[in-house]
Amino acid sequence: MxxxxxxxxxxxxxxxxxxxxxxxxxxxxxxxxxxxxxxxxxxxxxxxxxxxxxxxxxxxxxxxxxxxxxxxxxxxxxxxxxxxxxxxxxxxxxxxxxxxxxxxxxxxxxxxxxxxxxxxxxxxxxxxxxxxxxxxxxxxxxxxxxxxxxxxxxxxxxxxxxxxxxxxxxxxxxxxxxxxxxxIRPELPVPGKRVLRGVRPGFGETDRIILWNGGIIQWYDPATLIEALRLLGRDDIKLLFLGAAYPGIKELGKGVRFQDAKAIAARNGQLNRTIFFEEGWVSHEEAKQYVLEADISACTYFDNMETRYSHRTRFVDLIWGELPFICTHGDVLAEEVAQEGWGLVVPEGDAPALARAIEKLLDDREFHARCKANLAAARPRLQWSxxxxxxxxxxxxxxxxxxxxxxxxxxxxxxxxxxxxxxxxxxxxxxxxxxxxxRREAAEKKERLRQERLARLGAGSAAK
Structure with missing residues (x-):
């Protein structure tokens, strides 16, 4: 036993x-x-x-x-x-x-x-x-x-x-x-039913899709990625932020970074036109279909101590799905991206450099294919066993x-x-x-009720 x-x-x-x-x-x-x-x-x-x-x-x-x-x-x-x-x-x-x-x-x-x-x-x-x-x-x-x-x-x-x-x-x-x-997942990456092109509103058959694979929490920098897409100005490039509130982790919900990202996209006229957000958390099984349908992935963050010691687990599904990706300098996996040829690495907060990297990875088909082959070669050593x-x-x-x-x-x-x-x-x-x-919420509610009562009194006086 x-x-x-x-x-x-x-x-x-x-x-x-x-x-x-x-x-x-x-x-x-x-x-x-x-x-x-x-x-x-x-x-x-x-x-x-x-x-x-x-x-x-x-x-x-x-x-x-x-x-x-x-x-x-x-x-x-x-x-x-x-x-x-x-x-x-x-x-x-x-x-x-x-x-x-x-x-x-x-x-x-x-x-x-x-x-x-x-x-x-x-x-x-x-x-x-x-x-x-x-x-x-x-x-x-x-x-x-x-x-x-x-x-x-x-x-x-x-x-x-x-x-x-x-x-x-x-x-x-x-x-x-x-x-x-x-x-990584033990099964081989085999595309299944579509979840984006021709299925989700805003995603056309010929669109190029960038996937942000995971949530948006305080150490991530979605604003630089959104700005890079604004600089490119291409309607054929669609970005999907795949995760919002983390399941069962109240501290990692739809925080400031998530709300700011949506506000920036809305202000730029990108929201639900070229930039899209999942409000919930896509299931582990369904998430792989998004990875397999996307053209590339991107994840930008800040070059701080959290980044230096991190291990971005959201990248693992990208390696499994042979999806070339772009990330920020500073962490261990970013070094592997550069050394192993899995994609491209850009400086923190550099939207023009990120825009160039996106075009390179999307439009240079030969480079994209090399990245995919390099990712496939990494699969054996990343099996859970x-x-x-x-x-x-x-x-x-x-x-x-x-x-x-x-x-x-x-x-x-x-x-x-x-x-x-x-x-x-x-x-x-x-x-x-x-x-x-x-106490603050109670005071705000009390003030709101007072204002509503005054408004009703004012409306009654005007009617007389």
Missing amino acids: GPRILILARGYLGSHMSAPGIRATAQARVLAEHVPGAQVTLAGPNEDAEQPADGAYRVTRWSARNLLQLAASHDIIISSMLPPHIAVFYPWKRYVVDLFSQYAMEWMEVGMQHYEGRHRDAWAERTRAVLGMQLTLADFILTCNERQRDSYIGMMTSLGLISPRVYEADPTLRRYIDSAPHG ATMQPLIRFCREEGEPVSPKWERVPGLAQRLAVYTARRAVFNRYDAALKRRSE
């Missing part, structure tokens, strides 16, 4: 998944197939996720009520954010934290959009506390690329987790923290982790306490913000 493995997905599972749900589902499949005798349970926050047709693993819902029961009945627990409650099983369970984003930088960006002043400071302190707790609890850590791995090794060193004993056991640290990039080899290896191994559990106990106790305190402080600010918002 193999290990009992529990994967706690932090994103929605099922038809409408974003990167966290897609990655957790792929991990369940890979571990069920490649770890001998493994009994895999995939648990998500939503109730409507279906069981896999072949029964390779079990799907269930997890919540605060059943979390401890789920954890108690498994040997290995995997999550992108391990809930602090499961630390009660620390001596007996093996924990994997899947840090496929550099959350310190990503959450800094989230904090800049959603919070101000001391509330933002409390958010940053909570972020540091939760990451410290995650790194200390984990027996094995995954990242999505080598830059992320280096940054987390730095954090682990500052937390005292890379002790002489750990280094002696594994000078490479690969058995403690390793890279596992986001993989290949990218998840470090996780497969860990789940197959038996024995003590590289970092002894007893060595981490004092730090874990301290960091659990710090996280609990930081979360309480942040929640107080959150509650105060909610009360202020409710």
Whole structure:
């Protein structure tokens, strides 16, 4: 009998998944197939996720009520954010934290959009506390690329987790923290029914289609792409922003960037003429048809620390679909685009350069074909069974982790306490913000009703 493995997905599972749900589902499949005798349970926050047709693993819902029961009945627990409650099983369970984003930088960006002043400071302190707790609890850590791995090794060193004993056991640290990039769909890209040309209003049979594959959140720069299309002034080029509100992630809804992008397109006269927006979230299955029907893809963002450590998972479907794409300088995948010849890379905020890149990729058929061939060549090394080899290896191994559990106990106790305190402080600010918002809404409603009453009185007087 193999290990009992529990994967706690932090994103929605099922038809409408974003990167966290897609990655957790792929991990369940890979571990069920490649770890001998493994009994895999995939648990998500939503109730409507279906069981896999072949029964390779079990799907269930997890919540605060059943979390401890789920954890108690498994040997290995995997999550992108391990809930602090499961630390009660620390001596007996093996924990994997899947840090496929550099959350310190990503959450800094989230904090800049959603919070101000001391509330933002409390958010940053909570972020540091939760990451410290995650790194200390984990027996094995995954990242999505080598830059992320280096940054987390730095954090682990500052937390005292890379002790002489750990280094002696594994000078490479690969058995403690390793890279596992986001993989691609296992099936081959075979075009199906059309979803745009001749189907969606505004998309003609001969139109050239650019796909923005994913949502529009604070670290993205759709304005530069919209301006590039305005500079080109071509009615035969249509741009579709494929995602809006992320499923199950309230912080990543239709925020400022999304609303600004629509406003710019409307002001330019491009909205629903050459630029289109999906208001919801296209299902994981349907999304591939958009990728296969588009001519190219484009994604522009800011060259900041979030970008430096990111791994743009939205690019993975483009690689799978052999769809040449344009992106901004600064991240790991942008370097691969340039080195591997998957498309073109442009400077941040440079609309003229982006416009030239769009015309090059759309109109130079020979260059476009070379990019497609290069993307096809990358497919074997990006299969989930290949990218998840470090996780497969860990789940197959038996024995003590590289970092002894007893060595981490004092730090874990301290960091659990710090996280609990930081979360309480942040929640107080959150509650105060909610009360202020409710009072403001009540005052606005009261004023609106007063104005409506005055308007009715004025209309009555005029009638007399």
